[in-house]
Each structure stands twice: as structure tokens, then as C-alpha cells.
Amino acid sequence: MSHTDPSQHRIHALDPRLINQIAAGEIIERPASMLKELIENALDAGATAIDVDVDNAGVKRLKISDNGHGILRQDLAMALSRHATSKIQDLQDLEQIATLGFRGEALPSIASVTRMTIQSRERGAEQGWMVSSDGNNLTTEPTPVAHPVGTTIETRDLFYNTPARRKFLRTDATEFKHLDQIVRRMALSRFDVAFKLSHNGKVVLHLPSVPADDPRRLKMVCGDNVPENSVYFTEQREDMRLSGWAGLPSFSRSQADMQYFFLNGRLIRDKTIVHAVRLGYQDVLFHGRHPVYVLYLEMDPARVDVNVHPTKHEVRFRESGAVHSFVFRSLQRVMSSSAGEVGSLQVDAQHGAASPKPQTSYTAPEQITEQRPFNYAQAPVSHAQASERMSPDAVREQIAGYQQIADSVFRPDPGVTSPEIPKADTHADGTIPPLGYALGQLKGIYILAENEKGLVLVDMHAAHERITYERLKTGMEGAAIRQQPLLVPVTIQVSDNEIQAWRSQQTLFDQLGLEVEQIDENVLVVRSVPDLLAKADVSQLVRDVLSDLVADEHSDRIQETMHEILSSMACHGSVRANRQLSIPEMNALLRDMEITERSGQCNHGRPTWVQMSLGQLDSWFKRGQ
Structure with missing residues (x-):
């Protein structure tokens, strides 16, 4: 042995x-x-x-x-x-x-x-x-x-x-x-x-060295088209400052391979930041796409612990909730720009809608994903759009409840005298609005308009869908959320961590119209839900929210579910393709786009309009060559 x-x-x-x-x-x-x-x-x-x-x-x-x-x-x-x-x-x-x-x-x-x-x-x-x-x-x-x-x-x-x-x-x-x-x-x-x-x-x-906000460094590192398809911004709150370039939603990637977030000059990958950025791009990003951004957060070094990993890529915020809220709100404000404030889709004269390309000969081909010009006919069908394949009677019945939403854009209040829409060359102050004035309609789908830069193409259904959706959200947020008592309260068995998360976030559930009580050591009961969620899987929704709170201390599942329902309502209540609009109706839609938040993208993240400059048109027709 x-x-x-x-x-x-x-x-x-x-x-x-x-x-x-x-x-x-x-x-x-x-x-x-x-x-x-x-x-x-x-x-x-x-x-x-x-x-x-x-x-x-x-x-x-x-x-x-x-x-x-x-x-x-x-x-x-x-x-x-x-x-x-x-x-x-x-x-x-x-x-x-x-x-x-x-x-x-x-x-x-x-x-x-x-x-x-x-x-x-x-x-x-x-x-x-x-x-x-x-x-x-x-x-x-x-x-x-x-x-x-x-x-x-x-x-x-x-x-x-x-x-x-x-x-x-x-x-x-x-x-x-x-x-x-x-x-x-x-x-x-x-x-x-x-x-x-x-x-x-x-x-x-x-x-070479350049000033801190000079886009030349960004062009040399990320690609010539990144600055022109991004919004540069600076936000300050107390002792935190966020600045940098946030890519337009239409300028997105199939992979999260062009996302840079620097904390006090250190590149980090933090789950709190990733979640806040994703929330900031909510409602404007096409499904499965990833935004492009180069962002810089500056804050008191004493409020963050960078000594949690040998490579120092991961950090721990001492007040993660405050950081999350600041980053999310800042990006949400930037992404809330109307069509009159920021572009929707930039078009390259030779290759259509360009995607960001790093300027290096060593980038592997599979890392580059071209974003082709948007094709309306080949676009994926969403859950809302799929209803167009229903029987005519079913569609008419579903749309009937939303028709007044659609009419609100084009039908003025009877008590208000609507002024005649001026022509482009007779504007009162001599200027042309950002989206210009309508010239006509193409195939009952697109509006063609002329502005100072050249030609504007608008997907009228996508644009009206966003306008209607934002109005529905504003209406919901402006009024108290109506609750609907459940005929049979829903009982949920949860873990100790989930009970602690519920106790610490009870006010969140109350604000969102969910009446939840604890009836045993590890048992919660849901007695009331918001009207919009009356037909939802309440048990699964609450479990998902608690899981988010345990993992990230944040959850936006309830808002997302309600917004999905409003989005479906807006889609059915919006002007449909092949509807012929008059010039005044087209101009009314353009003016609404210029004052509506996030109107550069529809509810599903697709661009609603595209700008083609005179220079691009000249290059296509080889004028001056």
C-alpha cells in the first residue's frame, strides 16, 4: 500500500x-x-x-x-x-x-x-x-x-x-x-x-493629435461616415459629465462591435452601462440591431471602484442607480430628436445607405456588415404588420377603434380655421422647413418633398405610425394608469432574492399600476394590473420583472409590454399604403414629423425618411463631370 x-x-x-x-x-x-x-x-x-x-x-x-x-x-x-x-x-x-x-x-x-x-x-x-x-x-x-x-x-x-x-x-x-x-x-x-x-x-x-471633440480622430479610427451619421452631445449633471458621439438608429450594426464607452479615460464594459444605453435607444432601433457609439463618462474617481478585475475592464459603481439614470436619460434625450432636428438616414452617392467601416486593412471581412438601402417590399413583417394579411372584415373591425387616431393628423379641429399651406417659395419668413414642402406621392407609399438640401423621400405610413405612437404614449403618461382588478388574483411562488427585490422596488410596481402583495414568506399575489395588460401573462411578466431587479436592479419589461400594445394600435391607426393624399395633407404630415420626438424612425426602428442632396443627385447624373 x-x-x-x-x-x-x-x-x-x-x-x-x-x-x-x-x-x-x-x-x-x-x-x-x-x-x-x-x-x-x-x-x-x-x-x-x-x-x-x-x-x-x-x-x-x-x-x-x-x-x-x-x-x-x-x-x-x-x-x-x-x-x-x-x-x-x-x-x-x-x-x-x-x-x-x-x-x-x-x-x-x-x-x-x-x-x-x-x-x-x-x-x-x-x-x-x-x-x-x-x-x-x-x-x-x-x-x-x-x-x-x-x-x-x-x-x-x-x-x-x-x-x-x-x-x-x-x-x-x-x-x-x-x-x-x-x-x-x-x-x-x-x-x-x-x-x-x-x-x-x-x-x-x-x-496626429487633435482637440477632444474633433471628429477627425473619429473618422480615422472608426470610418469617414461615422461622424456624419452620429449626433455629438454633452450632458452635465452634478459631478457627472457624459459626452461623445451617439450613432443614428438607422446607422446600426448586426454586431455590437463598434461600441466604445470610456469612464475617466478607461475603456470599460459594464452591465449597468450596457443596459442604460440599450434603454436609451429603446423605441428607435430595428430589432436585432446594435447602435454605434463612442461615449465618455467623467465622474469623481471616488464614486467608482476600478480595482475589481486584473485587466481593469470591469468596474463597480458605488451608486449604480444614479449612473444608470444619467446615461439612460442623456441618450434618451438625444434619441428623442424630431425629424427636423436630426437626420434619419444618410445616403452615399455610390453605395446607398452606408454602414460604419473601420479604416484598417486588417479588419476581418466577417466583421463588416453592409447596411443596404431599405427595401419596403422586402422588409420583415412585424406582429403588427402581419394583420394586413387578415380578412378584409377582420381588418376593418380592428381598425375601426383606431380610425379617429389616424384622422387626427389630417382632419383639423372644426373650431379652428386651418391656414392654407404656403408654397416653398412663399414662406412667411423666407425660410424652408427642415423637411421642405411636398412635391407629390410615389406609388401611394412615398412622399417626395423639396427642402434646402435637395430631395426628401418619406415613407408616409412609417412616419404617421411614429407620430400616432408618440401621441398615444404621451396620452398614457399624462394620465394616471387605470387599473383593472383581476377576477382571480394570481399567486406567484418566488425566491428569497426576488422577495427582497420586490420589497426594495414596491413603488415601481405601484407606479406602473400593478397591485402586488406578500401573503406568505415566499409568496406574492397580484390583485390588479394596468388596463392594457389585462390579457397578458401576468405571472410570467412579474417573474421577469423580479428576475431583472435581482440581476440588474432595473427593469423596463412592464413599460415595454405596454408600449408594444400601443405600437400595435398606432400601426393599425396610421394611414395605410396606397392611400392618396393631397398636397396639404402631405405637408401636414411633414410638419408633424418636425415636431414629433423620434420621428426619424418608425416604431420598429426603420427609417421614416431619407435625404438626398443636390451633390448626390449631380453625381448620379454625372453633372459637371
């Missing part, structure tokens, strides 16, 4: 080299993650220019140079020691971190899996100094070297001493794509810093 050697179970201190390699496993996944840490150090050092030069996608060699304040001679060796940093001094600093790096693990972790050389010269010093490390925690003494003010770090042979990890690296093309993405993300975080990226001796990306 064999016996295990007791000495194998003794607790012992790990070898320093092994400690660093374990830390590297948490931080260094590939050359791109190594580059991220080094760029963060350069930015923390006050650099205004950062050059990155790599061979074989950074596996063979990665060199980064900056013009920051440099490192003292006596601190060079210390920089390669674990938990050695210049960025925090005590616990108070840890609770209000204002730098990108602070753990003191990046350099020693990188040095443990590469052959590293550091050259640096502090501002005011007569010469620079160099140290090197061979991956075995053997660091040379500093030697003098000619070097400009700043720091240069060069690594060679990534994972040369951990061959098992090297096998997980991808092809050079894939690894360089990740490097390129890191540089672009960092470049978006700091417009005032110049970046240059070279691969195998060839300059791939050169981004």
Missing part, C-alpha cells in the same frame, strides 16, 4: 519567477494585452506621442516609445519588481484611482514571459539609462544610453519560456488585428495624444 509523501502537502512560498508567470497568466493573454498595459503606462507618464513598432504581430518583437516624463535611474530596477508603482501611496489613493495603471504588476509580469529591455531618460537628466531582463528575474544594473526624454520598452520572443502558452497564439494576421484594435481604442480615449503603429517595418496607422 503506497503512502503519499507528507512533504507534498506542506505550505511553502512560491518561487518569485513562478509568481510573476502566474500574474502574467492573468494579464498577458497575447501581444495585444501586453501592448494595452504598456500604452496605459505611457499615458500615465504624461506622453503626448506614442510610437508602436512590432515584428510578427508583436510575438517576435514589440517596441513602444513615448515622450513622457521618464523613469529615474534608481527606479529602473524597481519598475520590474512586483507591486512596485509610482501611482498610489496609501489606501486613500486606492479608493480614488485616477490613473490607468496602479497595481505594479504589468512590467514584472511581461518581463517574466519575454526578453525585455527598458531605456528611459527623465526630463532634466543629461542622459538615459537602460536595464534588461531575461525572463528569469535576473535584472541587469542600469547602464548609460543615449535616449530622448521619455521611455522605450522593447520585448522579444513572447512566451519563449512558457511554450505551452505560445501554442495558444493565433496567426500573425489575427494577432495583429488585436494589436490594431488596442491602438485604436486607446486613440479614441485620448484625442490629444498622437499614435503611430508600424508592422514589419511598414507604418499601418498614423494618428
Whole structure:
């Protein structure tokens, strides 16, 4: 019978080299993650220019140079020691971190899996100094070297001493794509810093510094068409400031691959922020599509904990509810613009409705999804539109209740004298409204109008549907939600966490017209629901709401369900295709679009109008060529 050697179970201190390699496993996944840490150090050092030069996608060699304040001679060796940093001094600093790096693990972790050389010269010093490390925690003494003010770090042979990890690296093309993405993300975080990226001796990306709100950096990183299809905004509330570019709903993506959110200069991916952004785009985004945005949130560092993950991508807000509300309300305001304030769909002269394309030759083809011009005939049929296939009698019966909604746009109040709609050349103050004046109707579907820029095409059913929907929502929000008692109250068995969520959010249920009581330790009973939800699956709806509250502390399922019903009502109550409108009726619809929130998209997220400039029309007909 064999016996295990007791000495194998003794607790012992790990070898320093092994400690660093374990830390590297948490931080260094590939050359791109190594580059991220080094760029963060350069930015923390006050650099205004950062050059990155790599061979074989950074596996063979990665060199980064900056013009920051440099490192003292006596601190060079210390920089390669674990938990050695210049960025925090005590616990108070840890609770209000204002730098990108602070753990003191990046350099020693990188040095443990590469052959590293550091050259640096502090501002005011007569010469620079160099140290090197061979991956075995053997660091040379500093030697003098000619070097400009700043720091240069060069690594060679990534994972040369951990061959098992090297096998997980991808092809050079894939690894360089990740490097390129890191540089672009960092470049978006700091417009005032110049970046240059070279691969195998060839300059791939050169981004000069520009002012913080200059769209040129956005064009160079994300694509020429991103700024013109986005709304730049700034919102301030107490000690929080949100700014940046929010992409138009029609300028969306099939993947969430062009979404950048920076918190105090740090790129993060936080579930509170993701939910708030999604809520901000609610009601305007086509189903299954993802918005494009580059947003910057600035707030007191003491109100956020960035020390919750080794790579610092995840954060924890001390007041997540306040942050969520601020981001959501800010984006909701931007997306609530009327058709007179912001465009609906930009058309490229050669390729139709353009989608955002990163300006890089290394972007994989599958990452680019072209957004083709909207085709009314081929559009997916929603639950509301499917009713058009019902029998004529069924349709007439369903529409009868909503007909007065449709008539409200085109039929003025009998007691009010409606002025004659002026022609474009006889406007009272000499200006032309944003959507211009109607010229005619095409196939009973589209309105053609002329404005200052050129030609406007309007999908009249989609536009009227949005107008009607917004009026229904305003009417519902302006009046107290009417409750309908259930003939048979619905009993729901819930968990301890769900009971706690219900107790903490009882006012939310009351505001939304749900009368819910606790009748046992883990039992809730629903006695009344809003009129609009009388036929809904009440038990499942309440369970979903409680699940949202447990997971995210937020839930908008009840509002979404009621809005879906209003959307269906608006769809049936809107002017149908093939209805012939008079010129005054068309102009009345255009004027309503200009004063209605979110009228650039219908209730299903499709664009309601498109602008074609004279320049685009000239290019199509080759005028002046």
C-alpha cells in the first residue's frame, strides 16, 4: 500500500519567477494585452506621442516609445519588481484611482514571459539609462544610453519560456488585428495624444493629435461616415459629465462591435452601462440591431471602484442607480430628436445607405456588415404588420377603434380655421422647413418633398405610425394608469432574492399600476394590473420583472409590454399604403414629423425618411463631370 509523501502537502512560498508567470497568466493573454498595459503606462507618464513598432504581430518583437516624463535611474530596477508603482501611496489613493495603471504588476509580469529591455531618460537628466531582463528575474544594473526624454520598452520572443502558452497564439494576421484594435481604442480615449503603429517595418496607422471633440480622430479610427451619421452631445449633471458621439438608429450594426464607452479615460464594459444605453435607444432601433457609439463618462474617481478585475475592464459603481439614470436619460434625450432636428438616414452617392467601416486593412471581412438601402417590399413583417394579411372584415373591425387616431393628423379641429399651406417659395419668413414642402406621392407609399438640401423621400405610413405612437404614449403618461382588478388574483411562488427585490422596488410596481402583495414568506399575489395588460401573462411578466431587479436592479419589461400594445394600435391607426393624399395633407404630415420626438424612425426602428442632396443627385447624373 503506497503512502503519499507528507512533504507534498506542506505550505511553502512560491518561487518569485513562478509568481510573476502566474500574474502574467492573468494579464498577458497575447501581444495585444501586453501592448494595452504598456500604452496605459505611457499615458500615465504624461506622453503626448506614442510610437508602436512590432515584428510578427508583436510575438517576435514589440517596441513602444513615448515622450513622457521618464523613469529615474534608481527606479529602473524597481519598475520590474512586483507591486512596485509610482501611482498610489496609501489606501486613500486606492479608493480614488485616477490613473490607468496602479497595481505594479504589468512590467514584472511581461518581463517574466519575454526578453525585455527598458531605456528611459527623465526630463532634466543629461542622459538615459537602460536595464534588461531575461525572463528569469535576473535584472541587469542600469547602464548609460543615449535616449530622448521619455521611455522605450522593447520585448522579444513572447512566451519563449512558457511554450505551452505560445501554442495558444493565433496567426500573425489575427494577432495583429488585436494589436490594431488596442491602438485604436486607446486613440479614441485620448484625442490629444498622437499614435503611430508600424508592422514589419511598414507604418499601418498614423494618428496626429487633435482637440477632444474633433471628429477627425473619429473618422480615422472608426470610418469617414461615422461622424456624419452620429449626433455629438454633452450632458452635465452634478459631478457627472457624459459626452461623445451617439450613432443614428438607422446607422446600426448586426454586431455590437463598434461600441466604445470610456469612464475617466478607461475603456470599460459594464452591465449597468450596457443596459442604460440599450434603454436609451429603446423605441428607435430595428430589432436585432446594435447602435454605434463612442461615449465618455467623467465622474469623481471616488464614486467608482476600478480595482475589481486584473485587466481593469470591469468596474463597480458605488451608486449604480444614479449612473444608470444619467446615461439612460442623456441618450434618451438625444434619441428623442424630431425629424427636423436630426437626420434619419444618410445616403452615399455610390453605395446607398452606408454602414460604419473601420479604416484598417486588417479588419476581418466577417466583421463588416453592409447596411443596404431599405427595401419596403422586402422588409420583415412585424406582429403588427402581419394583420394586413387578415380578412378584409377582420381588418376593418380592428381598425375601426383606431380610425379617429389616424384622422387626427389630417382632419383639423372644426373650431379652428386651418391656414392654407404656403408654397416653398412663399414662406412667411423666407425660410424652408427642415423637411421642405411636398412635391407629390410615389406609388401611394412615398412622399417626395423639396427642402434646402435637395430631395426628401418619406415613407408616409412609417412616419404617421411614429407620430400616432408618440401621441398615444404621451396620452398614457399624462394620465394616471387605470387599473383593472383581476377576477382571480394570481399567486406567484418566488425566491428569497426576488422577495427582497420586490420589497426594495414596491413603488415601481405601484407606479406602473400593478397591485402586488406578500401573503406568505415566499409568496406574492397580484390583485390588479394596468388596463392594457389585462390579457397578458401576468405571472410570467412579474417573474421577469423580479428576475431583472435581482440581476440588474432595473427593469423596463412592464413599460415595454405596454408600449408594444400601443405600437400595435398606432400601426393599425396610421394611414395605410396606397392611400392618396393631397398636397396639404402631405405637408401636414411633414410638419408633424418636425415636431414629433423620434420621428426619424418608425416604431420598429426603420427609417421614416431619407435625404438626398443636390451633390448626390449631380453625381448620379454625372453633372459637371
